[in-house]
Amino acid sequence: xxxxxxxxxxxxxxxxxxxxxxxxxxxxxxxxxxxxxxxxxxxxxxxxxxxxxxxxxxxxxxxxxxxxxxxxxxxxxxxxxxxxxxxxxxxxxxxxxxxxxxxxxxxxxxxxxxxxxxxxxxxxxxxxxxxxxxxxxxxxxxxxxxxxxxxxxxxxxxxxxxxxxxxxxxxxxxxxxxxxxxxxxxxxxxxxxxxxxxxxxxxxxxxxxxxxxxxxxxxxxxxxxxxxxxxxxxxxxxxxxxxxxxxxxxxxxxxxxxxxxxxxxxxxxxxxxxxxxxxxxxxxxxxxxxxxxxxxxxxxxxxxxxxxxxxxxxxxxxxxxxxxxxxxxxx
Amino acid sequence: xxxxxxxxxxxxxxxxxxxxxxxxxxxxxxxxxxxxxxxxxxxxxxxxxxxxxxxxxxxxxxxxxxxxxxxxxxxxxxxxxxxxxxxxxxxxxxxxxxxxxxxxxxxxxxxxxxxxxxxxxxxxxxxxxxxxxxxxxxxxxxxxxxxxxxxxxxxxxxxxxxxxxxxxxxxxxxxxxxxxxxxxxxxxxxxxxxxxxxxxxxxxxxxxxxxxxxxxxxxxxxxxxxxxxxxxxxxxxxxxxxxxxxxxxxxxxxxxxxxxxxxxxxxxxxxxxxxxxxxxxxxxxxxxxxxxxxxxxxxxxxxxxxxxxxxxxxxxxxxxxxxxxxxxxxxxxxxxxxxxxxxxxxxxxxxxxxxxxxxxxxxxxxxxxxxxxxxxxxxxxxxxxxxxxxxxxxxxxxxxxxxxxxxxxxxxxxxxxxxxxxxxxxxxxxxxxxxxxxxxxxxxxxxxxxxxxxxxxxxxxxxxxxxxxxxxxxxxxxxxxxxxxxxxxxxxxxxxxxxxxxxxx
Numbered sequence: 001x002x003x004x005x006x007x008x009x010x011x012x013x014x015x016x017x018x019x020x021x022x023x024x025x026x027x028x029x030x031x032x033x034x035x036x037x038x039x040x041x042x043x044x045x046x047x048x049x050x051x052x053x054x055x056x057x058x059x060x061x062x063x064x065x066x067x068x069x070x071x072x073x074x075x076x077x078x079x080x081x082x083x084x085x086x087x088x089x090x091x092x093x094x095x096x097x098x099x100x101x102x103x104x105x106x107x108x109x110x111x112x113x114x115x116x117x118x119x120x121x122x123x124x125x126x127x128x129x130x131x132x133x134x135x136x137x138x139x140x141x142x143x144x145x146x147x148x149x150x151x152x153x154x155x156x157x158x159x160x161x162x163x164x165x166x167x168x169x170x171x172x173x174x175x176x177x178x179x180x181x182x183x184x185x186x187x188x189x190x191x192x193x194x195x196x197x198x199x200x201x202x203x204x205x206x207x208x209x210x211x212x213x214x215x216x217x218x219x220x221x222x223x224x225x226x227x228x229x230x231x232x233x234x235x236x237x238x239x240x241x242x243x244x245x246x247x248x249x250x251x252x253x254x255x256x257x258x259x260x261x262x263x264x265x266x267x268x269x270x271x272x273x274x275x276x277x278x279x280x281x282x283x284x285x286x287x288x289x290x291x292x293x294x295x296x297x298x299x300x301x302x303x304x305x306x307x308x309x310x311x312x313x314x315x316x317x318x319x320x321x322x323x324x325x326x327x328x329x330x331x
Numbered sequence: 332x333x334x335x336x337x338x339x340x341x342x343x344x345x346x347x348x349x350x351x352x353x354x355x356x357x358x359x360x361x362x363x364x365x366x367x368x369x370x371x372x373x374x375x376x377x378x379x380x381x382x383x384x385x386x387x388x389x390x391x392x393x394x395x396x397x398x399x400x401x402x403x404x405x406x407x408x409x410x411x412x413x414x415x416x417x418x419x420x421x422x423x424x425x426x427x428x429x430x431x432x433x434x435x436x437x438x439x440x441x442x443x444x445x446x447x448x449x450x451x452x453x454x455x456x457x458x459x460x461x462x463x464x465x466x467x468x469x470x471x472x473x474x475x476x477x478x479x480x481x482x483x484x485x486x487x488x489x490x491x492x493x494x495x496x497x498x499x500x501x502x503x504x505x506x507x508x509x510x511x512x513x514x515x516x517x518x519x520x521x522x523x524x525x526x527x528x529x530x531x532x533x534x535x536x537x538x539x540x541x542x543x544x545x546x547x548x549x550x551x552x553x554x555x556x557x558x559x560x561x562x563x564x565x566x567x568x569x570x571x572x573x574x575x576x577x578x579x580x581x582x583x584x585x586x587x588x589x590x591x592x593x594x595x596x597x598x599x600x601x602x603x604x605x606x607x608x609x610x611x612x613x614x615x616x617x618x619x620x621x622x623x624x625x626x627x628x629x630x631x632x633x634x635x636x637x638x639x640x641x642x643x644x645x646x647x648x649x650x651x652x653x654x655x656x657x658x659x660x661x662x663x664x665x666x667x668x669x670x671x672x673x674x675x676x677x678x679x680x681x682x683x684x685x686x687x688x689x690x691x692x693x694x695x696x697x698x699x700x701x702x703x704x705x706x707x708x709x710x711x712x713x714x715x716x717x718x719x720x721x722x723x724x725x726x727x728x729x730x731x732x733x734x735x736x737x738x739x740x741x742x743x744x745x746x747x748x749x750x751x752x753x754x755x756x757x758x759x760x761x762x763x764x765x766x767x768x769x770x771x772x773x774x775x776x777x778x779x780x781x782x783x784x785x786x787x788x789x790x791x792x793x794x795x796x797x798x799x800x801x802x803x804x805x806x807x808x809x810x811x812x813x814x815x816x817x818x819x820x821x822x823x824x825x826x827x828x829x830x831x832x833x834x835x836x
Contacts, residue, residue, distance in 0.1 A: 199695050200688040207685055210674040217633055217665050217672065218686045218738065219657035278676045 046300035062292030063181035069266035071236030079276025080135040084142035085237035089256025090150035092117040092241030097251030106166025113242040121234015129226035150253040159251030171247025209276030265316040333396030335524040341390035352548040358524040368545030382414040383407035413486030414495040423471035428453035476507030495526040584611035590642040597637030600801035607777040614792030622801035631663035662744035672735040675724025680706035709737040729760025
């Protein structure tokens with residue numbers, strides 16, 4: 001390429017290539033390779049891993065964490081964090097059973113649980129966005145007071161559903177031969193995918209997470225974006241809580257303990273940067289599957305519970321380390 | 332007797348761009364030596380070489396006639412060289428005493444921190460700079476001026492013989508500046524060599540024994556203060572050939588589009604009055620720290636104004652934010668592309684349309700066809716040759732700048748404020764950006780350009796506003812806007828001359 005006249009000479013990018021590099025391919029599909037490798041490994045080690053019933057088991061078990069992780073993805077994409085979602089599962093689940101036991105129709109009980117989650121998320125969002133409090137602290141506080149609320153609502157005892165729980169289908173049962181929690185999970189992911197990829201709100205989430213000052217100067221209402229993101233995380237956590245109650249057909253005040261970490265792990269494993277601005281919802285989906293396969297496989301392999309915790313913790317740290325290595329590499 | 336410091340033939344390049352092109356400099360005992368020059372002329376770089384922050388590419392440094400190599404700040408400190416940077420170098424959450432002892436904390440026989448001695452030492456060190464500061468206070472509770480005193484006390488405690496002060500009064504109150512000046516006099520009397528970097532002519536004339544002027548990485552000359560005038564210094568600072576890169580058609584500006592009256596942040600910026608007409612380029616020039624960026628950001632609503640009005644086509648705008656400015660038709664290209672404008676991880680396409688999504692969506696759902704078309708149009712107009720899905724952070728600096736500028740062309744504002752539009756871009760991209768500005772102006776957009784590149788600002792503007800101390804101190808027509816005239820106003824020489832003329836008449 002020769003430059004004749006300096007004025008008007010187009011500046012072409014020299015490093016421009018049609019073929020993506022190995023690194024780019026790995027960034028996009030590496031996680032799926034990891035998942036398939038794990039499935040193959042489990043199939044060899046634990047012979048009953050690959051069976052239809054176990055497949056449904058994994059899917060059912062994964063669905064609640066996957067729904068949590070879907071909302072969490074939006075929060076982490078903005079560079080924030082939501083530690084309260086596990087406790088929201090507890091409060092929302094208890095609320096739905098309380099409403100059912102009080103004689104509400106199933107639909108009202110479900111909506112009630114979901115709305116309690118949304119309300120908790122709204123409060124988180126107000127504090128983070130409009131008082132500019134650190135998300136870590138706000139949601140850590142919420143983790144504690146919401147768990148306390150769940151205990152207070154039930155006097156610390158599990159709450160048995162009266163009669164047959166009207167919305168038990170959300171946790172057990174099948175819809176057209178597919179476990180219904182899996183259906184709920186898939187719908188949740190389609191909706192979140194649509195928000196992220198097809199709406200202005202989705203573009204704004206990436207912009208705020210990528211560069212908050214640039215977002216503000218580009219005319220994006222940053223605080224409104226943050227508020228909505230925490231609201232949605234609360235809402236999906238509420239939904240997960242109702243699914244939990246439906247599955248165990250009771251209100252468990254301890255439901256969801258520690259789930260926030262599994263959700264964060266799924267998001268990070270899925271390639272979303274904890275620094276915000278980069279990530280995809282289908283990555284989170286695969287990340288949640290990896291967490292589920294790992295838990296399920298470890299159980300089938302009769303790995304003691306304590307060791308399972310050690311392995312899961314290590315996986316989370318390795319995932320974050322890989323992410324920060326990626327940032328370090330790209331400069 | 333040999334000079335305290337003698338630097339000869341110092342060169343230094345950053346990534347191929349020369350910052351120092353063979354500079355000679357010497358410092359005597361018991362003198363204050365002022366360094367002057369435009370932004371980026373090489374003053375601070377030379378002093379960072381002396382302080383071991385940068386290693387020179389070539390050249391020699393002698394201290395007391397002995398050749399030395401200074402490859403780290405620690406080595407510089409061992410040679411008695413200390414530098415007080417524009418950004419202070421203290422730990423805000425530690426106490427004054429702890430900051431003074433940083434790295435050399437006194438210990439008791441048992442190896443634990445000796446708190447009594449820490450305080451006693453601190454009081455002694457502070458007494459040497461005549462600073463009445465409680466050493467138990469956390470650093471962040473002190474004013475900038477007092478923090479600076481602590482830094483100087485630390486330098487003196489390390490037996491500094493050479494002290495470099497880089498724009499020391501930029502953030503000081505008048506009283507603090509006076510205190511600093513009397514301390515400088517004392518250090519000079521004690522035989523230290525002081526280097527004083529400043530844009531402020533009055534201060535230089537009050538303090539300095541000698542003045543060295545820098546231009547384009549070279550020393551233009553060193554003069555005894557008695558042998559030179561402020562006007563001569565300004566001429567030395569700007570005397571260079573300006574290629575005529577900035578040819579443009581004659582413009583005939585239209586009606587006033589933007590009218591700013593009494594705009595102030597209530598803290599040193601403003602009140603500012605200015606008018607922008609359709610189809611004209613107005614340059615806003617001044618020295619670093621004069622307040623140009625702050626004025627631009629306030630007009631856009633990026634920072635809150637505490638008083639004054641902004642009127643667009645006769646309509647007073649209020650409750651302003653970037654979001655409302657964009658809706659009303661005002662755009663700002665921020666000063667720092669990386670920190671304030673670019674979404675490095677987002678695609679070129681998304682970067683180009685992010686401020687126009689309201690128009691390019693229906694009920695919050697993106698109209699993807701329209702977005703693709705808009706992005707493609709801008710990429711063609713700006714001659715950005717890359718796939719629209721590529722991450723913007725992977726482009727060259729010039730193309731990144733074109734992308735963030737293109738964002739505004741997608742929006743299509745009537746007033747466009749450009750803060751340092753060509754900073755850090757190569758010459759080819761510069762031409763492109765000038766061409767884009769010309770194109771917008773010919774369509775009737777009113778453009779306000781902030782630029783530290785004086786030839787550029789004068790070249791592309793129809794008139795120029797000179798900012799000093801947060802206010803517009805002069806408005807110069809294209810015909811009268813020479814670099815010399817601008818610098819006279821920007822450094823305050825013109826104002827001082829006027830005042831003196833006024834009192835003697």
